[in-house]
Amino acid sequence: MLHKPLLSSPKFDLTIKRLCYQLIENHNNFSNTVIIGLQPRGIYLANRIKEELSKILPKAHIDCGDLDITFFRDDFRRRESPLVPNATNINFIIEGKKVILVDDVLFTGRTIRAGMDAMLAYGRPKKVELLVLVDRRYSREIPIEPDYIGIQVDSIASQNVRVSWKETEGTDKIELITEK
């Protein structure tokens, strides 16, 4: 296994800050916008973004939820390992709101497709945008592109991109992992 570091502190923090300022440009004080992190790994990014936004906009109230997409995936009964569901916590209304879907890595786009389906169970948003920390470009299987990108990575299918977080792994970093 070969671990190639792609991003670590302080650039990691700068990237998150930059994404936050990009969001503020389009969403002002977030009065009509909600953030939804996709389970299982997108929720850490969503929480970090919310935290950072609250520092920049101390007066703003920012709604942030977790969405589990397990039951909406298109590979149920088509994969060897079972799908394990996670909790969904959405305590606000998305009807008529602008929704920012947040995930850590964008690869084939199938997770995001399932995420959009799952999100629609909570209402009809005015607009949906996609924010990802890592865009593994040229590997899409579905026509889905992000609106906000942390970094872009060129990789092949057999490789893996792993995002680690201070909260769970002890350090913030992004690595490209190649099986030998």
Next chain:
Amino acid sequence: MQQLSNRHLLGIKDLTENDIQLILETADNFKEVINRPIKKVPSLRDVTIANIFFENSTRTKLSFELAQKRLSADIINFAASSSSVSKGETLIDTVNNILAMKVDMIVMRHPYAGAGIFLSKHINAQIINAGDGAHEHPTQALLDAFSIRQKYGDVAGKKVVIVGDILHSRVALSNILCLQKLGAEVMVCGPTTLMPRYIKELGVKVEHNLRKALNWCDVANMLRIQLERFEIKYFPSIREYSMMYGLNKQILDSLDKEITIMHPGPINRGVEITSDVADSKQSIILEQVENGVAVRMAVMYLLASQYPLV
């Protein structure tokens, strides 16, 4: 373990503790799903399920049907009373004809114990037992365990008493097995004539005094007297049974602690339980019904997931 150890759900007897925990944890997720504004998920949209009921049912049938619809499965319903069974068709022939219509899963209720097990040996589809005679009713036991877990946080260490017609009750057997596997203590309470002869071999306490049983327990599960299964008289009169084993507000209020009341339905108000108890704050009877849909969704989801398309 994130997969069930068995490809059918014929009884709690075949499940491991891990299986039961997995079902309950998955049911947590489905409980959240059925409280969303749009309560439907597309998981089972390529699965066809037949509901075959050789015996009457309201709750179980509606609950299974709703669970299947919430999972986007295609369903066909079959009630023995309006079918060719009355023309003399055998069980295997009936089911094989249904399977010829490309059905993946069968939910069956049957008046004979072991009907599901018999069927599972002769046909290819996955089978869920929705009650077989006086044998087992696994999804009821799972939803009862789920309801206790929801109320107390955990089933392990809880004291549960099952009151009433233990002899004819499939709910009692499934509940005993399920609660024991999850680490609860189980007592049965009822007249001697309605106790199965070998009940003690299941490792349960037996008590014939309702007040003593209620003073011991955290949860009381009140069963209906299954008069339709009585071949002889097991007690002098319903009135006498009700006086000895019926749960009323007076007994409930005289206990030194607040216990939780459950009932698998249908209730015979005024016989095993009075209306003021059934509708009291201590009763979680309607929550059991809500949880039933989530638990059945979890069971069908987990069974379907272990049968890959390719």
